[in-house]
Structures are given as C-alpha cells and as structure tokens.
Amino acid sequence: MAKTYHTTVGARSYRFASLAELMAKASPPRSGDRLAGVIAESAEERVVAQMVLAELPLTTFLNEALIPYEEDEITRLIMDDHDAAAFVPIRHLTVGDFRNWLLSDHATSEVLTSVRMGITPEMAAAVSKLMRNQDLILVAKKCQVTTAFRNTIGLPGRLSTRLQPNHPTDDVTGIAASILDGLLYGSGDAVIGINPATDNVAQSVKLMRLMDEVIQKYQIPTQSCVLTHVTNTLEAIELGAPVDLVFQSIGGTEATNRSFGFDLSTLAEAEAAAQSLKRGTVGRNVMYFETGQGSSLSADAHHGLDQQTCEARAYAVARKFNPLLVNTVVGFIGPEYLFDGKEITRAGLEDHFCGKLLGVPMGCDVCYTNHAEADQNDMDNLLTLLGVAGCNFIMGIPGSDDIMLNYQTTSFHDALYARRVLGLKAAPEFERWLEEMQIFQDISTHRLNDQLPAAFANSLRHLPKEPRHGT
C-alpha cells in the first residue's frame, strides 16, 4: 500500500497522499504542473514538500514505484537494471544527504561515474528539486559522459554543436546553403541533423544521401542524422541508405512512447541495425534521442507525475541504448508547459543535471517559441549557464531562426560566443578538420578566417544561376 507523508509547520499540518504527489509539490513552479493539477498550492507547501522529500531515504525509490511495475515497461527497465553494487556508496543516504554528498569533495568525477548505474531517474529528479541552479551546474560539471562515432563528444572543455540545416520544403540547394554556412562558422561536430519537412522514407533516404555525400567529399569527421520516426529509419537501413545515427523522440512512460509509435523493443532493433552498418570510425554510439519536459502530459500519459520526473525517466530509456547524443528540446513545447524564460532556464538546467548524473550524453536545444514569454536574452542566459555546466552540445542554426520548425534556437554565432567567453572547443577530431580546412584563422582564439577557404570557394563556382523551388 502506498505510504502517505505528513508534517506540521507552525499551526498548519500538511499531508501528501503519495510519493508522486510529494515529488510534484516539491517541484519548482512551472505551467505544465499547474496544467496537470499537480503543482503545490502555495509557496509554503512547496518548501514543506521539499523538506519532507529531503528526509526520505534514497531506498524509498527502489521500494515504491511511481508508476506500477506491472503497468509500465519503463518502470520495469528502471527497477530491473538498477545496479545494487554501484548503489552501495550512497544507499544509506536520504535525498537531502544525497544533495550534500553530490556537492561534496567525496563526489569526484570518477566516483560519480562509478555510482551512475545505482542512481534511478526518480532519485535524480528528487534531489534536483532540492537544488538551486548553481548546484545543478556544479554537479553536472563534475559528471562526464563521453561518446563517439566519427568524433568524440563530451570531453572536458569541449562544446559541440548540431548543425541543423532545416528547410521548409527540404530543398536540397537550400539545405546545402545552410550546411555550408554552418561549416564555415565551425558548426556541426555533434551531428549534421535535418528535421525533414516531409516525413516519409523516400524523403529521409534522399536527405541521408545528401549529407553523406557532403561528409565524404569534404572528409568531415562528423555524423549525419535525419530526424524521422525510428521505423522509417529502419526501413531506410533495409533499403541500403547511409544511416549514421538513428533518431527518435522518447518519453519517460510506456504510454508516452506508445503515443510516439514505438516501444523499447523497437529501439533495441534500431540500435542493432545501425551498429551492423559499422559506419562509426572512433566509436559505436549510434542513437540520437530527443526529450523535453511536458511530452508525457501532452500525450496524457503522465500517470499523475510532475513533468520533470517524467523527463528524468526518459533518460533511463536513453541510457539503455548507448546514445551518441541526447537532446532536451527545452523550450519547444510551448508556454503551457514552460511559461517563460525563467521556467525554461530552470528546466534546461534540471534536465542537463539529471541526464549527466544518470550517465546520459546530454545536450540542450536552448530554444523558445513565439507564443512563449521568452526572447533572445533568455537564451543567452541559459546558453551561458549550460556552457559553464559542461553541456555536451547545443544546436546551431543560421541566425537562430528555424524556418521549418518555426521556433528559435541557438545560432552558429551563439556557439562561437559561448566557446569564446568560456574557452571551450569543438570535438578534437572536428577541431583539427576546421584548422586543416582553414575555416579559422586562429582556432585557439576562435578567430574565423576573413577569407573564404579554398575548398569552399571552389564549390561556390558550381552554384545554379536561378533559385530552385521545391525538390
């Protein structure tokens, strides 16, 4: 039977009917939890919930599933894959003690790596709710998650970017123009990844081949991905298409993923299929996942949980399939889940922290939509904070404007700003390529070449005379 939680503050007594309710009410405020009706009713109730949560032993989360084991394959994955041996150094801690331990000098990068598989998403979510933004940054910075395919992502002192050359009609010249722009601004080491406007197998294969040819011609140490449904990519692999990474949006409950049209077995099949192509040169991480707070509620598949806890559970799904990249698309979902710049910032830092703590190669799409209360200044702030926190990668798009998905994310310029002010570099293999191609005049000071590099000057001579429409 589910336990209830009580406490008294002054004259008022508080009661939380379940662990899920306690977690939800302990969450820093955001519109999605209000929409779900799980938010704390007052500022005091929120802090009281945090105080009660701080007293809970971490083992509570192993004994009490937030979504029943029988009903949800993500709960089964979390429970069945929990590593009791890795958990030993922290199993005696309460959630509040866990925060202290994470911040302490005991928790070095090596120790954090070794306890990773002993931490469940719910433990990570719970402790994050007690942490200030600076705590989320400090601990995330200590967690290192490195992955590799044709280059190495997530090394200390590195900040990679996904070059996102989307085009509203998938026009190949338009896409190639954005790829060129990005490469010449030093973007694209995490992946060159296209969201197709037309989401079908034929179109995906065409875009895969387009990117593969560019990567081969210029010998770029990076990987490509078409962000189409996992079942489309499986079909593309069967057709012999050049698939580097398999994409899928994932959520933290079985019902969320069912609404996305897949289950865990689909992802296992996809990972095996992509690995069988052996296209990686320095590593075998072949999956690219995207997540974001609010997706479970949006699919009415949240089981009464707060959106940040659902999000953390998605990282259990991610880490099962050894992804190269996991991207929390933090402001994309809209103001009904994250209302303004403040809520988006907090969520971005929480997601990055929880992901890294669980061993997920976390990047962030620092973004907002035109119906949210946010602007470029909010994005500058979150980008800077995530750069400090050691975020693996961000997006790179021409002038921050995604003309296909209709939202704003970080630009090629923004990434160079972050690298310059924080002294961060691209992935080492890609950095060498940028130097060889003379894209930078001095890569150590992030100084771009004022002249057009020779290899690309040559390509511009092949420009068609007239703009082409459609494909």
Add this chain to the structure above:
Amino acid sequence: MAHDELSPIVVENAWERLNTFTDARIGLGRAGVSLPTSKLLAFQLAHAQAQDAVHCPLEVEKLANELTKALTLSEAPISLHSHAQDRALYLQRPDYGRRLDDKSREQLQQAAASQQRYDLAVVIVDGLSALAVQQNSTPFLRALYQILSSDAYDWQLAPLTIVEQGRVAIGDEIGALLNADAVLVMIGERPGLSSPDSLGLYMTWAPEPGLKDDRRNCISNVRPAGLQVEEAARRFFLLLKEARQLKVSGVKLKDRSEDNVLEGESGTTGSISNFLVAD
C-alpha cells in the same frame, strides 16, 4: 599586427548570395563572432511581428462567406468554439482547446441528427495563426474539392466547420459527432519568424475523442512560400485514399507520396545534386 588594422569591423560573408536559395538567415556576416547590428535588429523586428501574430483573432464570418462562394457550398460552414474562452486561456490550457464548448457540441449533434455517414469531415481551426487559416484555407480547399470531384468514387463530405481557439485534437470530436469516417483538420501552425502564415493538415481515420498523435498523419508548412496548396491537396488525397483502403491512419500509414522521388533519383545510390558536391 598590420593585418588586424586592415580587417573591417564587420566581416561580410562571401557566400551571402546563397540566400537567394533559402529563407534561412545565412551569410549574415559578423562583428568578431557576433551578429552585426543591422542583422540583430532585423531579427528583433521579425520576433516582434510573430509575437503579435499569435494574438491576432480569426475573422470567422469573412472566411465563411469566402468559402461558401469559392466552393459553391449549399449551406454555410458551421461556426464552432472550443472550451477555451479566450487566447490567454487557450495558451495555458491546451486541454480546453481540444474540446468543444457545450453550445458547439449541441449544434453539431443537431446537424448530424440525420444519422447520415460521411466519408470526410473538413475542420478549419485557428490554432496559433489565424493569418495562416485566413490566407490558405480557401485556395487549399478549392484544390482539394477539385481532386475529390474528379475522382471515380463519389465522396460524401460532412458540413464544413470553422473552430475558434481550437487545437488539433478537437477535430476528432467533431469528426465523431458528424459520423465521419475520416477527419481533416486544417490548423494555423505556430508562427515562425519567416513564416507567420503556415497551415498544418492533420488526418485521422475513424476519429473519436481521446486519440493520440500516433493516430494522425501530418502535412506541414502549407503556404505560398512553402508547400503549395495543389501539392498539399494531392498528398492529402493520396493519404486519404490509403487510409480508406487500409482503415488506419497515423504511424501505421506511411506517407508514400514521394516514393517516386527515390525512383526518380536512382534509389539509394547516385548523387543528390547540389553545389556542395558538384565535381
């Protein structure tokens, strides 16, 4: 260094002329690694306009009159409203936008009293851009009606509906109330900086309240500078026919409308022609 003294403060990009091939903000140039002032302000203006577009209301009566005339409808479209009373509530409560208000539901129950079954219900929804709906609905439906009327099958269309403050899923409730086998929702997509006028098309086979995204197929970015209405209508019709044949929609029904692309460009081999990979 002498070289530094010669460097201009704003460095322009030699590939700026590529912007004739895309609306993406490429070749912006830079001051150091940052945006030049003129490009920064151009962005700020576009963002301001997009924010304003979100709050612009749909002129229902004007659209209804236009559709009645252009499609030579025997009865005017039915005007409906979601449970979200105004835009502020709409933005914060998507659940309200997914269901009809009581008055609208009663209206539809009366309209469907004849128990007649329809092949397709077309639902026009303001969504996040009334501008998109105002501008693209009539040309798209003219193209679609033309395809349907020249098809061998005699398509039975439910009364046309227009919904204010609606979200995609509201179409499923409307389709079910109208006894339609399939529903097409035409909705204003969230406005982008370069595209405040983009219409999205969503199809559900066997619509009923409570269905999820995996049961819907989507065709996006229908607008003059994006996917043309004739092509959008052609793709939608192919989807509709396949849904009707297989009695499914969503992820189980793949969009095959561009399969000829693959064949036309020699399958999974051969070059995807563009300047970056030209010899």
